[in-house]
Amino acid sequence: MMLRALSALACLVPALAGVIDLSLGSTEHVLNSVGHLHFGHPLSASALEVTQYYYDPAAGYARKLCSLKSLGEGEDDTDNFLEAVKECGKGGVVRLPDANYTISRPIIIELEHSTLDVHGWISFTQDVQYWIDNRIEFPFQNQSLAFIIRGHDYTLDGNDKGGINGGGQAWYDYARDFGNKFGRPMSLAIEKSKNVVIKNWSIIQPQFWALITIESENILIKDFYVNATSYNPESASDDKNWLQNTDGTDTYKTHNVTFENFVYQGGDDCIALKPNSTMITARNVSCYGGTGIAFGSIAQYPGVLDIIQDVHLEDIRLYPSSQCLGYQGVYFKSWISQSYGIPPNGGGGGYGYCKNVTVKDVYMEDIMHPIAVDTTLTYLPDVKGGADIPSSTFSWYDIHLSNFTGNGSGNRLVWMDCSKLRPCHGWTFDHIDLKPGKDDHPEISYVCNNFLLDGTEGLNQCHPSNSTLETDNGGTL
Numbered sequence: 001m002m003l004r005a006l007s008a009l010a011c012l013v014p015a016l017a018g019v020i021d022l023s024l025g026s027t028e029h030v031l032n033s034v035g036h037l038h039f040g041h042p043l044s045a046s047a048l049e050v051t052q053y054y055y056d057p058a059a060g061y062a063r064k065l066c067s068l069k070s071l072g073e074g075e076d077d078t079d080n081f082l083e084a085v086k087e088c089g090k091g092g093v094v095r096l097p098d099a100n101y102t103i104s105r106p107i108i109i110e111l112e113h114s115t116l117d118v119h120g121w122i123s124f125t126q127d128v129q130y131w132i133d134n135r136i137e138f139p140f141q142n143q144s145l146a147f148i149i150r151g152h153d154y155t156l157d158g159n160d161k162g163g164i165n166g167g168g169q170a171w172y173d174y175a176r177d178f179g180n181k182f183g184r185p186m187s188l189a190i191e192k193s194k195n196v197v198i199k200n201w202s203i204i205q206p207q208f209w210a211l212i213t214i215e216s217e218n219i220l221i222k223d224f225y226v227n228a229t230s231y232n233p234e235s236a237s238d239d240k241n242w243l244q245n246t247d248g249t250d251t252y253k254t255h256n257v258t259f260e261n262f263v264y265q266g267g268d269d270c271i272a273l274k275p276n277s278t279m280i281t282a283r284n285v286s287c288y289g290g291t292g293i294a295f296g297s298i299a300q301y302p303g304v305l306d307i308i309q310d311v312h313l314e315d316i317r318l319y320p321s322s323q324c325l326g327y328q329g330v331y332f333k334s335w336i337s338q339s340y341g342i343p344p345n346g347g348g349g350g351y352g353y354c355k356n357v358t359v360k361d362v363y364m365e366d367i368m369h370p371i372a373v374d375t376t377l378t379y380l381p382d383v384k385g386g387a388d389i390p391s392s393t394f395s396w397y398d399i400h401l402s403n404f405t406g407n408g409s410g411n412r413l414v415w416m417d418c419s420k421l422r423p424c425h426g427w428t429f430d431h432i433d434l435k436p437g438k439d440d441h442p443e444i445s446y447v448c449n450n451f452l453l454d455g456t457e458g459l460n461q462c463h464p465s466n467s468t469l470e471t472d473n474g475g476t477l
Helices: 002-017 078-088 126-132 170-177 233-237 468-474
Strands: 048-056 063-069 093-096 098-102 109-119 121-124 135-140 143-144 149-159 163-165 188-204 212-214 218-227 249-252 255-263 269-273 277-288 292-298 306-317 326-335 351-377 395-407 413-419 425-435 446-449
Touching: 002 249, 048 078, 078 093, 078 098, 078 109, 126 170, 126 255, 212 218, 212 255, 218 249, 249 255, 249 277, 255 269, 269 277, 269 306, 277 292, 292 306, 292 351, 306 326, 326 395
Parallel strands: 063 093, 093 109, 098 121, 109 149, 121 163, 149 188, 163 188, 188 212, 188 218, 212 249, 218 255, 249 269, 255 277, 269 292, 277 306, 292 326, 306 351, 326 351, 351 395, 351 413, 395 425, 413 446
Antiparallel strands: 048 063, 135 143
16 A cells, blocks of 8 residues: 555656746745745746636635746746736636746735635745745744735635645755754745635645645635655765755644645655644545654743644554654654753743644554654753753543554554653543554653553553653664
């Protein structure tokens, strides 16, 4: 099964290469909104075709249609795209019928009661330093954004043909094996939006995290595909092929998001629930490579209350890929209780809770840490290696895992290193049928540190451990 799926992915990406144009366009700085962006190519009369009364079968009524032709040959389509959105982004359809549209700078658009109808690729140029110098700042973890959509009652439709090409190889080369390197922009941000549908949509070669929802609610993401692949042969020497931080999708300060039919291949979190993610649902998700389904990271900012609540995930499959191991299956990560350094790689000292979580019907193959809890999170090596690292004040409880099948790659199956300050409690495990990939250290197969057990959880084989093998989630044992 795994080989068939990976073969399909491997065939898809080269096939797309012939229609993807990653040529560089002009460079200008976006500061605020589309209304300020009027430099570069003037809109050609032949580039934008406006139909005042187009019957939209999806909407069931007539509305304005803006059909934008690409300038082609790597010419900058940014201004024309923004003009099309200005003309039809409120109440109409913005259609991109051609194979490729080149975007040369960070952009912000607003959509209301409208559809962005994409039949090719919105492709970002690869001038790394320009994008860093002209970044749209995202305060959380001092990150950056490339393309922001705000508004309400809108649809993004990739028609099973396209979506976004982030031009990620330039960014993978830039960051190499350095986590959270400054300036890498997220490919698409749904920000301050309500009642949104994203369907038949792909993001290939994301620069950083592929998709993030920010301060938004009522989002349906259906038939969604993300692929981050490094084509630089030098990257093969790195365990992640320089694909760190290529998350598939993240939620942040977001309520009521549903993922249906999502396929991810990359080197980091497939789905990551960041602070204040509530009522999150995912069904039929396949993750190839990276760190699986992540709750967190969370509690990174001192004195700040964070929550994750009302989560239902089912029908999840996790595998390694040809480029990246499967590091985690389903894992929970909270920052240390004291703040050291600054985000993105430092921080800590936040508090809060994660509760009312159900994860069911999970299958995994060759995953290093199938189920894991880490409450001493920091990315600063001198702190992580300390003897008295302060565990988290974030609480993990009322969490229910059921019907987990498959195998780990090593001895480790369950590694729950809960906090001394906030022990895990109220968890249940039902039909956890995971097989170890090795059996030379069975004592680390089921470890539950600082976990309040009373015999009703359904995981009686779990036990505390102070084994010297416990470092780094058990390593690769």
